[in-house]
Amino acid sequence: MNPLVTLWSVSLILCLTGAVALVGLIVVRIFSGRAARNRARVRRRLTPILLGGNAGVERLSGADVRFATDLTVELAEFMRGSDRAELLAIAAALGVPDLLHKRARSRTAQDRLTAIEALALFDDYTGVVELALDDANPHVRLGAALALSARGDAPDLMALVGKLRIGEAENSLLLVSLMSDIAARDPDAVRALLSDAAFPDAGKVAAVDALADSGYTHAPLLAEMAANPCGTPDLQPRVFRALGRTGHPASARAIEAGLASQDWRIRAASAEATGQIALRRFAEQLGILLSDRHWWVRFRAGEALLRLGEPGTAVMNRAASGTEALARRAATTLLAEKAAA
Template structure:
């Protein structure tokens, strides 16, 4: 029995020693590879900086031929993020003549999630049928973040399918992603109708509808003002708040009636957005309602009401001063704070 115990101990000890040796070897190899990659990154950066100064295309092509595509994809595009205009375009053109586009398309299919997202993003530098086809295929990727990244890149290349089709491909779980807002806001003006259709979809996701309204407001297209007013009365507070924010951003006086009606909403976010919109539009008729909101139970609503009273002008400032000298209350404290901010400025 003792013999078997000693034998087992020797086997376990030998196994532990072997595992330790393997780990040490792997660590050494990893450090050597890391050191080699750092040298190549510095060489790449030096070449890119030199090219941006002298434009020696052949010299840069020679260096790119020596450096693994993975390093060029990661470090090269990190450098490109610092550039704009013709200078960036010249380097992208050189990258396009290397094996980098093919590498990015392959990694979009086979890399880990972060690599697939990055590959989808950098393919916008290589327009063409091959890149578009790879990105369309990525709309069926197992990761919703990759699907969204592919959608944004397809839009940048002018090849995005119908928006409703894209949203269906992204899937319901991806429709709460902040990146979806990036997609909506990057859509060209001639696709605003698709945004409006999603905003008006009563059975759609409130987040998607609100994001569509937000993107519409950035177009500064008053053709959709009537529809946005309707959305400001939507039963979803998220949608109504986004619509009121859009109305305030438009600054159009025709929206005054809708904003005034929303100041009495039962949802505090809707009241806050309505209060801010009243100030941006300059609705003098809102002074009485805004003065009442100085005592609202939500701090954000009180502060928005006070700021808007100041923005409205003389009648709003008079209401603030009158409230500030009343007996101590939430309204009085809010009005005093808003007035003191003006003095501090």
């Protein structure tokens, strides 16, 4: 075949393909635009119903109830108290929780998760949400636990965490959110979990991080845990780092003991906490750690000294000109990095 004819044929095929694709895009745009306008029209009709009174509310079906369900979830996020209660009552009359209940039995885990999170808003469906704690998917179980923990009538803490199978299948960072909710409601229950030898370390780490995120609120509990270990040795460094994150100066006694710990990980974590809380009176103890046999402890000690201002800088300069090799090397390196920054 003539090469020019071949080139012409290929060009024609490409042009036809492009034309078909363009027509397809136009059709999709037309239908998607029509669907968007339909959604906007239905939302405009349903919004005053959901925000109004109960008078004249009729049960919806088909696409209308789907739109009402999505709109209910959106509006509920911005409402509290009696306004939310009224919204949910109207949504229930429209048939929203029934649709969510059906979605909660979906074969798709994401559909089950979103349905369970929304169902937790309705008082009559908390039993369905509790059943989701036994779901085969760990993300659905965790979502159900988070949704339940946000309610005032949440199940017992041990019942929640027991269903999650922490340490076996659930390692999500959302565990911290769950523990934060529980700590805000029942800090004694979190304390009991942390002292429970059978409770997995993954759950204890999440609990410690949740306590640290609360700021001053649970700093005394963390200080008590630092002074009286109740978990595995791997957990204790986390406790000391958490103390630093709270910024609570009352943690000083526990941190001072940590600086002299036999565990190098605790010494490093305590040094880091000293710098975070700016405990200047511990500058000399940090200076001693500049010659620690573990380089990470030396690094954390030097880093903390630089954060202490003038007292820390004086200790660093003295170590940099001293005779102890490890301390001199650590101080010189960190001071040089600071100067170059």
